């Protein structure tokens with residue numbers, strides 16, 4: 245069958261000035277770092293030593309992965325499989341590739357065949373090993389293989405539900421909160437999530453943002469002038485899809501701005517392309533502390549020996565790791581899923597940070613739960629497991645209101661000088677609070693009368 249491109253996926257990504265490697269590369273490449281490394285002169289002693297270290301620190305290959313690449317990529321080697329550039333070059337991007345690997349439902353097939361514009365299909369071969377090849381309802385597959393419901397736009401849904409375009413000061417730089425900014429570094433992701441808040445931007449060559457070096461320079465100039473900004477969150481797209489040299493260049497430029505105290509990177513790479521966490525990348529990241537990282541995770545079936553190795557490398561480099569998870573209907577909206585996900589993150593030295601209510605991005609209605617469901621999940625975690633395993637549940641207010649924290653209501657009422665509080669088991673306890681007013685407006689709960 246002839247391959248039908250679902251989307252071109254190419255994007256402009258100019259080469260930042262100041263990079264030391266002058267090897268000739270096209271100015272436009274996609275993904276930004278999938279070209280083979282530039283030709284080098286004879287290896288130095290240091291390079292040979294580094295290569296031997298790399299061998300020792302080789303990524304594990306899980307049994308599922310080994311079976312998968314032998315079946316679908318015969319002739320490829322474990323070294324190729326564990327090369328993140330190979331993974332990026334072999335991403336599943338066309339209907340023909342989907343059909344070669346998955347048994348598609350009619351809904352999936354027709355949605356993929358008719359898809360146009362941004363948010364194309366994109367799945368790394370590694371991430372496909374975490375999915376069911378036969379069951380369209382398997383959670384990770386549902387988050388990455390398009391279905392017809394994406395074409396239904398419900399009331400309240402929007403292309404840019406968070407109003408990021410409104411708070412964009414220069415292309416790719418969103419300045420909404422007083423002391424921090426969101427820096428959109430690239431429109432490329434190694435996999436494309438069907439519920440992506442930035443579906444208008446990602447995988448959209450020639451679209452709203454071009455993510456060129458010139459754009460980065462404008463954002464850097466804005467940041468140099470705005471001394472109130474002390475915290476920069478690099479996102480996209482996925483910043484870790486950018487090659488080491490470019491990323492190092494950008495982090496160095498940001499670090500030179502004296503009033504920026506703190507850098508953060510939001511990424512899904514450890515879940516979908518863990519072999520990207522190379523020793524070289526870790527060396528680059530370590531140079532730019534304090535650097536924090538938010539890891540996008542969805543479901544415990546993402547946990548693998550490969551992901552554990554990637555997270556371990558990041559944690560060993562002293563990078564504080566947090567997680568962010570979007571609450572998704574019939575995917576992770578169950579305490580029996582969410583508890584092992586949060587506990588599994590802790591075991592891998594990632595602090596569960598945010599649980600997001602799914603943003604009303606257009607075509608995402610089939611993913612969205614009620615807000616009650618998020619509170620139910622938090623109530624099922626808090627007190628029932630380690631406090632560190634409890635993320636904050638937030639609704640990102642449509643129209644640019646920012647994140648609003650929601651938690652199960654612990655205030656049960658007031659009885660004279662006593663504040664009445666509800667514990668994780670629903671029992672009411674008195675707390676002496678003679679100077680307080682909290683709970684006065686609530687009725688006295690029966691249990692406390």
Ligand code: SF4
Nearest residue numbers: 433436437440481512
């Ligand atoms: S990795 Fe993040 S930016 Fe990329 S498609 Fe998924 S949600 Fe969107």
